[in-house]
Amino acid sequence: MMIHDYTLSKKDDDLAVQYGLLEKKHKSVNINRVQNIIIKDSILRRMIGYYSLSVIITSDTFESDDDNSTVEIMPFIKRNLLYDIVEEILPNYEVIKPKSNVPIRGYRRYFQISTVVLLLVTGVVQYFWLDWAWILGLFALFLVIIAGVYSAKNNGYVIKDDEINMLTTGFFTRSHFVIKHDKVIECAILENPFLIRSRLANISVTTAAGIVGSVATVKFIDRKDIEIIWNWIKEGGGHDEEDLSESNQIVED
Numbered sequence: 355m356m357i358h359d360y361t362l363s364k365k366d367d368d369l370a371v372q373y374g375l376l377e378k379k380h381k382s383v384n385i386n387r388v389q390n391i392i393i394k395d396s397i398l399r400r401m402i403g404y405y406s407l408s409v410i411i412t413s414d415t416f417e418s419d420d421d422n423s424t425v426e427i428m429p430f431i432k433r434n435l436l437y438d439i440v441e442e443i444l445p446n447y448e449v450i451k452p453k454s455n456v457p458i459r460g461y462r463r464y465f466q467i468s469t470v471v472l473l474l475v476t477g478v479v480q481y482f483w484l485d486w487a488w489i490l491g492l493f494a495l496f497l498v499i500i501a502g503v504y505s506a507k508n509n510g511y512v513i514k515d516d517e518i519n520m521l522t523t524g525f526f527t528r529s530h531f532v533i534k535h536d537k538v539i540e541c542a543i544l545e546n547p548f549l550i551r552s553r554l555a556n557i558s559v560t561t562a563a564g565i566v567g568s569v570a571t572v573k574f575i576d577r578k579d580i581e582i583i584w585n586w587i588k589e590g591g592g593h594d595e596e597d598l599s600e601s602n603q604i605v606e607d
Contacts, residue, residue: 463573465499
């Protein structure tokens, strides 16, 4: 199949990607080396109805460069084609979009520190340089809060059989990870006293990719959801308990 100068073909267990206008580039992926799938989008991409599809593979080198472990299968792909392509090239994966698992009490944590920093910076600029800095500050504050709410509404997970779908966010961007339990090499729970008091925590799931691995993190979800993911990995993932690590680290609240 060919989409926007990207040609994707499959032969047995190998995927071949060819792209470029003046200079053709080729990449080959053995599906047995795929550690997880990543579907990315942003508000602008969704406005025109496009997503990107990548896979994380085990690297042949010890370099941590993303070029060695992340292979972009399709940089621009319509949503109505995305699921069909995944089903065709990676039939053992099932893409399920997670709903938000962030409780209302966790929403403010996505923007509260950025808000404090922004107010301090605006106050300094207002006092020393610009009398109208507060106007820019208010506009930036509006964006920070909206982006925080957007992130809270787009952080979540769903587990089905031997697979977990995790939805994580950046600044108006989303990354949807599809991970098989037998590909998980580490799970870390991140919390601090403030999160413990609120019964919230962050959880990161790592799969192999170069030195540092590929990490998917869902933030500020209820402790009961953390336990569901932890137990699924520990018991359903086929790992011994000592193969997984729980890390109670201090993180930004």
